[in-house]
Amino acid sequence: MLTLALYNTYDTRRLHEAHLRAIARAGPIAYAFDFHLALVGFPLEGKPLDVAEKIAGNTTVGRGGKYLVELARNNKFHLLYFPRGGFPPQFGTPVATTRKPSEGKKITPLEVARRAVSGESFMLLVGLGRRGLPEEIFKLTQYHMDITGRGVSLETCTAIGAIPSKIRTLMEALQWKTDGQKNWRGYSSQL
Template sequence: MLTLALYNTYDTRRLHEAHLRAIARAGPVAYAFDFHLALVGFPLEGKPTDVAEEIAKNTTIGKGGKYLLELAQNNKFHLLDFPKGGFPPQFGIPVATTRKPSEEKKITPLEVAERSLRGESFILLVGLGRHGLPKETFKLARYHMDITGRGVSLETCTAIGAIPSKIRTLMEALQWKTDGQKNWRGYSSRL
């Protein structure tokens, strides 16, 4: 299981438009690339399906919230509290996404893809706010990953799109190479 987790560093007391836009944008991305979507520390109450329905009423993104609702209905949309000593183990290994991974905790997107194909689960943490992930989250995370491999800083919503798309593409390429298939996600090659 792969989970894209938006870690709230904007405002923990009040829901802002920036929260809603990020959630609405992340829903279709998680859905498209078969990821779970988790919200960490958001000022939301209720069940994930209730939250998804409320967000869907207020957005045109992702066919009016359709993909976020699909995630919620399939138990792929999760609301988490800030971690007190770690993230829930059912989400797998925590990975802090950053342009500056510490050398001793560094993992590449290719390693995540390979290990995911072998059945390991990962929760990929994306800081939602000006300062990104808090320092304590970097300490809690077992790994740090730079999705660009070049230390390039990405705007939050760009990172939300880049992380699942790159990892899923690597997974598909590894499967295609291993299985020798001529089809890739519904596109047949003309070799």
């Protein structure tokens, strides 16, 4: 299981337009690349399906929130509290995404993909806000990953799109290489 987790560093007391835009944009990305979507520390209450339907009613992104609702219907949309000592284990190994991974905690997108193909689960955390992920999350996570491999700073929504697309593409390439598949997901061998 792969989870894209948006970590709220905006306002934790009141829902803002920035929250809604990021969630609306992340829904289709998670759906398209077969990721779960988790919201960490968002000021939202209710069951995931109810929250997804409410957000869907206020957006035109992702076919009017259709993909977010589909994630919720398939139990792939999660609402989490801020971690107190750790993230729920069912989401797998937490990975802080950053352009500056700590040397002792660095993991590459290829290594995440390789281990995911082998059945390991990862929760890839993206900081939603100007400050990105808080320092305590970098300490709490086992790994840090730079999706660009070049230390390039990405705008939050760009990172939300880049992370699942790169990990899934690497996974498909690894599976194609090892399984000898003739077709990649969504693409014919005639390319």
